[in-house]
Amino acid sequence: MATLKDIAQRANISTSTISRFLNEDPTLSVSEDKKRAILEAVESLGYQSPKRSKKQFIHHEAPKTNEPVGAHVVMLNFLTPTQEIDDPYFTSIRAGIQNRCLEKGIDLRTLHLDQVDTNLKLIENSPALIAVGHFADHVVDTLYKANRNIIFVDSNPLGSKTDAVLIDRFALSEEVMQNILKNRCKRPAFIGNNEERLHVFRKVTKENGLYHETLCKVSKEYCIESGYQAMKEMLRLDELPDVVYAATDMVAVGVYRAIYECGLTIPGDIQVIGTNDISSARHMSPSLTTMRLFPFEMGEIAIDMFIEKMAGRPYKKTVLFGHEFIWRDSFKMA
Incomplete structure (x- = not known):
């Protein structure tokens, strides 16, 4: 059928x-x-x-x-x-x-x-x-x-x-964080809600001496605008993040926009990881690395x-x- x-x-x-x-x-x-x-x-x-x-x-x-x-x-x-x-x-x-x-x-x-x-x-x-x-x-x-x-x-x-x-938010965020560690990222950032992914991000970065409060943006919204505004705040810092873990691909879209408006490149200046693998993720420039959900x-x-x-x-x-x-x-x- x-x-x-x-x-x-x-x-x-x-x-x-x-x-x-x-x-x-x-x-x-x-x-x-x-x-x-x-x-x-x-x-x-x-x-x-x-x-x-x-x-x-x-x-x-x-x-x-x-x-x-x-x-x-x-x-x-x-x-x-x-x-x-x-x-x-x-x-x-x-x-x-x-x-x-x-x-x-x-x-x-x-x-x-x-x-x-x-x-x-x-x-x-x-x-x-x-x-x-x-x-x-x-x-x-x-x-x-x-x-x-x-x-x-x-x-x-x-x-x-x-x-x-x-x-399994714990398992998927653990995998993201392990890949960030393997890539030897020094200033990882997180943009998302106050839930398991945030908790894992804080735990792993603190255990590895990589946690910076200014690079951890908590929002109630999972949308393009929340990603854009959070990334704009990070881009005003003296030291920028080298990778951003976005709680959703929609948040990542806002992150891309803010980075490009600042004249920076992805992944040359800042790398980005999303979550969900929405249909447009593969068509973003550059194509978005993400966690596919079902x-x-x-x-x-x-x-x-x-x-x-x-x-x-x-x-x-x-x-x-x-x-x-x-x-x-x-x-x-x-």
Whole structure:
């Protein structure tokens, strides 16, 4: 059976865009050419989706499966629609969730953080809740009181009390830092949030006598602007960093901009390492060395875990995804 990945390959359009289009996302802006390409790929591949409109798509009889066709699940996203558009990582997680729901005939109902209080009954009555992102303690308490069948994606605030789908931030940041040490970098810098990657960066640099507080920029945002502003501050220092570890590729884009505005080069003056391997990372100049993650697959696995729950799985489960270091031109191989 055809999947969103098949359509993406045929239409040469990202899976996240296709998923949002098929789900009639009101925040999506897409050209008529792309709409036509998606529809043509859907028709030629015989893609089957319970969400499709009869006016837009060719009808195909849904296959008979043993999966809970007709079931529904609520997905709660901690980002606003506008924030999510600017974050390819969480957009890909949502696309993976939507894709698996479409494949399995599961009705997906989406909420954002500001809609929790007015939709508590919906959350309470749902067979499970998929909570994507990072939530304040009081929100976690509210959610757990409303529905104990929670599957957290990219966080695990309640430990063994709930299911979770995670990336191993400790392991991936350890690998980044070991490569920085192997390259004999003397003034490593970090730009990101206050989480595991920051903690590993501080631990490793302090252990090796390389820590400088001015080269550690903590921000609440994972965006181009936060990377740009943090890098601009570092570029005012008397001694510049020789490598920047950016918590996301979007942050790295801002880092590139600030470095080039200052008349410096990458990797000649400052090397850069990102995280996520977004589609544009290989096309940056120079191409971005980064850590490849698997957010689309994380979203799919969250729905697989929901299906297991509905089939009677009696225990809680945590799935920990791996990563892959992608060597490109922004960081010199030792």
